[in-house]
Amino acid sequence: MKQKIEALLQQSLQTLVNENIIKTLPAIQVSRTRDARFGDFSSNIAMTLAKQAAMSPRDIAQHIINYLPADPAVTKAEIAGPGFINFYQAEARSLDVIRQILQQKTHYGHSQAGGGERVQLEFVSANPTGPLHVGHGRGAAYGATLAALMRATGYEVDCEYYVNDAGRQMNILAVSIWIRYLQSFDIKLPFPSNGYKSEAYIFDIAEQIKQAHQTKFVQTAEVVIQKLPTDEAEGGDRELYIDALITRARELLGKDNYQIIFNAGLSSILADIRQDLEEFGVIFENWYSEQTLADRGLITQAVEQLQQAGYIEERQGAQWFLSTRFGDEKDRVIIRDNGTHTYFASDIAYHLDKFQRGYQRVINIWGADHHGYVARVKAAISALGESADKLTILLVQFANLYRHGERVPMSTRSGSFVTLRQLREEVGTDAARFFYVMRKCEQHMDFDLDLAKSQSNDNPVYYIQYAHARICSVMTQLKEKQLQHKPDTGNKNLHKLTEKHETELMTKLAAYPDIIHKSACNAEPHLLAHYLRELANLLHAYYNAHHFIIEDKNLRNARLNLILATRQVLSNGLTLLGVSAPEKM
RNA sequence: GCGCCCGUAGUUCAGCUGGAUAGAAUAUCGGUCUCCGACACCGAAGGUCACAGGUUCGAAUCCUGUCGGGCGCGCCA
Numbered sequence: 103m104k105q106k107i108e109a110l111l112q113q114s115l116q117t118l119v120n121e122n123i124i125k126t127l128p129a130i131q132v133s134r135t136r137d138a139r140f141g142d143f144s145s146n147i148a149m150t151l152a153k154q155a156a157m158s159p160r161d162i163a164q165h166i167i168n169y170l171p172a173d174p175a176v177t178k179a180e181i182a183g184p185g186f187i188n189f190y191q192a193e194a195r196s197l198d199v200i201r202q203i204l205q206q207k208t209h210y211g212h213s214q215a216g217g218g219e220r221v222q223l224e225f226v227s228a229n230p231t232g233p234l235h236v237g238h239g240r241g242a243a244y245g246a247t248l249a250a251l252m253r254a255t256g257y258e259v260d261c262e263y264y265v266n267d268a269g270r271q272m273n274i275l276a277v278s279i280w281i282r283y284l285q286s287f288d289i290k291l292p293f294p295s296n297g298y299k300s301e302a303y304i305f306d307i308a309e310q311i312k313q314a315h316q317t318k319f320v321q322t323a324e325v326v327i328q329k330l331p332t333d334e335a336e337g338g339d340r341e342l343y344i345d346a347l348i349t350r351a352r353e354l355l356g357k358d359n360y361q362i363i364f365n366a367g368l369s370s371i372l373a374d375i376r377q378d379l380e381e382f383g384v385i386f387e388n389w390y391s392e393q394t395l396a397d398r399g400l401i402t403q404a405v406e407q408l409q410q411a412g413y414i415e416e417r418q419g420a421q422w423f424l425s426t427r428f429g430d431e432k433d434r435v436i437i438r439d440n441g442t443h444t445y446f447a448s449d450i451a452y453h454l455d456k457f458q459r460g461y462q463r464v465i466n467i468w469g470a471d472h473h474g475y476v477a478r479v480k481a482a483i484s485a486l487g488e489s490a491d492k493l494t495i496l497l498v499q500f501a502n503l504y505r506h507g508e509r510v511p512m513s514t515r516s517g518s519f520v521t522l523r524q525l526r527e528e529v530g531t532d533a534a535r536f537f538y539v540m541r542k543c544e545q546h547m548d549f550d551l552d553l554a555k556s557q558s559n560d561n562p563v564y565y566i567q568y569a570h571a572r573i574c575s576v577m578t579q580l581k582e583k584q585l586q587h588k589p590d591t592g593n594k595n596l597h598k599l600t601e602k603h604e605t606e607l608m609t610k611l612a613a614y615p616d617i618i619h620k621s622a623c624n625a626e627p628h629l630l631a632h633y634l635r636e637l638a639n640l641l642h643a644y645y646n647a648h649h650f651i652i653e654d655k656n657l658r659n660a661r662l663n664l665i666l667a668t669r670q671v672l673s674n675g676l677t678l679l680g681v682s683a684p685e686k687m
Numbered sequence: 688g689c690g691c692c693c694g695u696a697g698u699u700c701a702g703c704u705g706g707a708u709a710g711a712a713u714a715u716c717g718g719u720c721u722c723c724g725a726c727a728c729c730g731a732a733g734g735u736c737a738c739a740g741g742u743u744c745g746a747a748u749c750c751u752g753u754c755g756g757g758c759g760c761g762c763c764a
Contacts, residue, residue, distance in 0.1 A: 562712075
């Protein structure tokens with residue numbers, strides 16, 4: 103309908119150009135009105151033309167309307183306010199929406215706008231050193247919803263989790279497990295200050311290793327700690343100590359045995375993360391290991407490619423990537439003076455590989471604390487000859503949890519570390535998924551745990567789900583009254599739906615495809631969340647004002663068609679958000 | 688100090704590629720169940736869109752500055 107009006111305006115404006123009233127064709131904007139007093143659609147075109155035509159906006163608008171071709175879909179076009187042209191659509195158009203929804207069912211609102219473009223969406227990618235916490239939850243919910251929205255609008259999306267299984271943190275994890283393992287044999291060893299000290303799962307993994315391998319990795323305390331530097335607890339440096347301990351572990355255990363402990367930690371934690379996400383309704387097509395980048399020589403390859411392009415310079419024994427050439431604030435080290443590559447180097451290789459795997463668009467969802475990293479990654483992509491525009495980096499702000507009006511502290515140190523799993527257990531997956539995407543992602547968010555848990559109208563999730571359940575309940579009632587719903591009868595009598603509540607509901611239903619499109623294109627799932635609340639509100643208001651199960655068979659079936667169409671859209675929208683649409687509550 | 692994000696009703700937030708009287712929810716106050724689920728509906732009240740300039744027919748929206756909050760500025764990951 104929007105396109106239709108744009109086309110009509112286009113024709114009218116062309117005539118005006120031909121008659122030299124205006125010189126150039128401007129971009130035409132038509133939008134749905136936010137108020138029924140302004141008709142169904144509106145354009146500000148006359149106001150944007152006022153200057154070049156040297157006329158008042160209202161005068162231009164009159165000219166435009168005069169030349170507007172007649173169309174059965176448009177019943178009226180009128181000038182309003184400072185010079186808006188408001189369009190009123192024929193009733194048949196809005197009635198048609200109900201038929202469309204009932205026919206297209208779960209596909210209503212979907213489009214082919216993406217044209218099958220291959221998109222990679224990378225998100226969460228938390229270090230596999232422990233369970234996901236509530237901060238990761240927002241990225242997970244946001245990413246999964248964006249993926250669903252993009253799939254609904256014709257993109258081919260792969261979700262990917264980048265597993266940081268090669269860094270120093272992973273070695274710290276392995277050593278932490280090993281020390282706990284040794285301690286379980288009553289070997290008196292101090293736990294490293296910089297290790298994963300209070301994490302319960304470390305004990306569990308150590309115990310599993312003990313069960314599987316018994317004493318295979320046992321060493322005496324003397325051998326383990328001899329000649330190590332002093333740890334922080336004795337006034338030393340925690341970083342130096344843990345690095346020395348890692349080296350010691352490798353020497354004593356040998357490469358293979360060290361790897362067994364390392365892998366036990368990695369696979370156990372990764373399996374936990376994976377299950378956690380699945381229960382949260384977040385599924386990844388790919389789990390991409392950072393370690394394989396090095397194993398396949400891709401990091402060396404990426405560095406060489408930068409070298410050949412002339413963007414590498416040696417300074418003080420290290421290799422620097424000249425990212426300032428591409429707008430970064432400063433150049434970045436990619437190979438240290440000790441010959442090892444930095445995290446940034448593997449990230450360059452990783453992003454290069456994304457493009458080489460054929461993705462036409464690459465989207466990364468990062469925590470907002472990584473924003474300083476955006477420029478250098480884009481710089482690297484440009485330097486490697488790819489277009490940095492193909493990479494979109496979306497930053498998600500932190501969520502603060504509130505319980506009883508008080509902010510829940512969330513540091514690992516304070517011991518009140520809140521995991522995603524704990525959150526799900528407390529408020530449920532539906533509420534968590536909805537609350538996370540209810541806000542714009544660049545907006546700091548206050549997550550009210552009490553509200554998310556409450557089963558009342560305060561809680562938008564229940565409010566929307568209740569609307570869905572209520573419609574289901576009407577259908578149950580219908581059966582109990584020995585009545586049958588006749589969709590065809592309903593469709594033939596849609597013109598009887600003339601109540602204000604009914605036309606408002608239809609207008610809202612018709613807006614759904616636009617909302618999906620906009621949510622997907624702008625990566626703003628919160629638009630859909632808000633839309634669903636508004637739709638539920640109209641349904642509840644309608645329900646309270648009118649009866650559906652009435653004597654008049656024709657009107658009854660028309661009304662049932664309308665509420666079933668509403669149920670369909672509620673269900674479609676909730677599904678995209680990863681929230682269930684229950685039949686009973 | 689520099690950079691990025693944010694500042695809208697008591698509170699939590701929409702609205703931001705400039706458009707009509709700045710909207711919801713919640714809290715507060717007042718109504719609505721002999722009637723398909725009151726997990727709902729209807730109404731009232733609540734605003735210097737942080738502040739100050741600028742751009743123009745028009746600014747919550749764009750630009751500049753100030754103030755306030757968050758985050759980032761490693762040969763860490």
